[in-house]
Structures are given as C-alpha cells and as structure tokens.
Amino acid sequence: MTEQYQRVNINVPGVRQVSSADLTVDLATTAVDPIFAPLLTVPIITSGGPLEVSFSASVLSSAFVGVTFRVSVDGTPIFSRGSFGISPTIPASGSFDMVRPVVGGTHRVSVDWAKAAGSAGATVIAITPITTPALSGSSLVVKELFNG
Numbered sequence: 001m002t003e004q005y006q007r008v009n010i011n012v013p014g015v016r017q018v019s020s021a022d023l024t025v026d027l028a029t030t031a032v033d034p035i036f037a038p039l040l041t042v043p044i045i046t047s048g049g050p051l052e053v054s055f056s057a058s059v060l061s062s063a064f065v066g067v068t069f070r071v072s073v074d075g076t077p078i079f080s081r082g083s084f085g086i087s088p089t090i091p092a093s094g095s096f097d098m099v100r101p102v103v104g105g106t107h108r109v110s111v112d113w114a115k116a117a118g119s120a121g122a123t124v125i126a127i128t129p130i131t132t133p134a135l136s137g138s139s140l141v142v143k144e145l146f147n148g
Contacts, residue, residue: 014145014146015143015144015145015146016046016047016049016143016144016145016146017044017046017143017144018141018142018143018144019042019043019044019141019142020042020139020140020141020142021040021041021042021139021140022040022129022137022138022139022140023039023040023127023129023137023138023139024129024130025129025130026126026127026128026129026130026131027039027126027127027128028124028125028126028127029113029114029115029124029125029126030115030122030123030124030125031113031114031115032114032115032116032117032119033068033114033115033116033117034114034117035114036068036070036112036113036114037112037113037114038110038112039057039069039110039111039112039113039127039138040055040110040111040138040139040140041108041109041110041111041140042108042109042110042140042141042142043106043107043108044106044107044108044109044142044144045105045106045107046102046103046104046105046107046144047104047144048102048103048104048147049102049144049145049146049147050099050100050101050102050144050145050147051073051099051100051101051102051107051109051142051143051144051145052097052098052099052142052143052145053071053079053097053098053099053100053109053140053141053142054095054096054097054139054140054141054142054143055069055071055095055096055097055111055138055139055140055141056093056094056095056138056139057069057093057094057095057113057127057137057138057139058091058092058093058127058135058136058137058138059086059091059092059093059094059113059125059126059127059136060086060091060125060126060127060128060132060135060136061086061087061088061092061123061124061125061126062088062123062124063088063123064085064086064087064088065085065086065115065116065119065123065125066084066085066086066115066116066119067084067086067092067094067113067114067115067116067125068080068081068113068114068115068116068117069081069094069096069111069112069113070111070112070113070114071098071109071110071111072109072110072111072112073100073102073107073108073109074107074108075108075110078098078100079096079098081094081096086125091135091136099145109140109142111138111140113125
C-alpha cells in the first residue's frame, strides 16, 4: 500500500470536509510524459461543493531530469504541472493548489507522475519518505468547500 488516507470533518469556515493521502513507501519510476505512473489517490464523497486540491512532492534523481505531475478527477486529467528540474545532488520540490467544481457523489482525485518528455529513458526518479524522510516525500490534500 502506497497511501495512508485520513478523512476529517473540520470546523473551518468554508470547508465542509478534508481527505488526504501521504506516500508511506519509497516509490520510483522511469515513466516518461505522456505515459504517467500512479502516485497518490484520495477518495472523497461530496455533497456537491467544489474541491480544493493541494499537492506537494520532493523528488530525487541520480541525473539531471525534469518531472511532471498530472491531476485527475474520476480518471479524467484536469491539470498538469510541467517540468521542474531535478539535480543529482539537490532534491526538487514542487507544489500546487487548484479548485475544481464537482457534482455530489463519490469521487477519486489522483496525482500521477513522469519524467518530462525528452528525459533520458533509463534515469529513475524517486520519492523516498522511508529511506530519506528529511529529503523526500509527497502529500495530496482534497478539501470539499461549501458552495457560495
């Protein structure tokens, strides 16, 4: 299992509920955009309020390479955060926030990842929260907001 889910109802103005996932194992890929590998998924049952999606990651690599993250709701890609570079000596960190309207019901918000198009095929990118927790990790937080 690569994810740890947490759902909470909170008393924050404008926020109906929060569901989140953290990467709990070391994970690596050689996938190259436009072929993505799964990273994190959060299930959420909504009342129809828009979703605020927040994601962060710190990625390691043994060579200079770019990484791209893609967000999907119910399997449909809705956002792609283009390439930020990774150095062999310094982890690359990135994050983004977005709001997406959805109808009430059961939804799955997922983040996939890949090396940027044109990256060397054999180079591995990795997120290693177990081996190097001070350098690498990934989190996905999905909030259902109240309408209006």
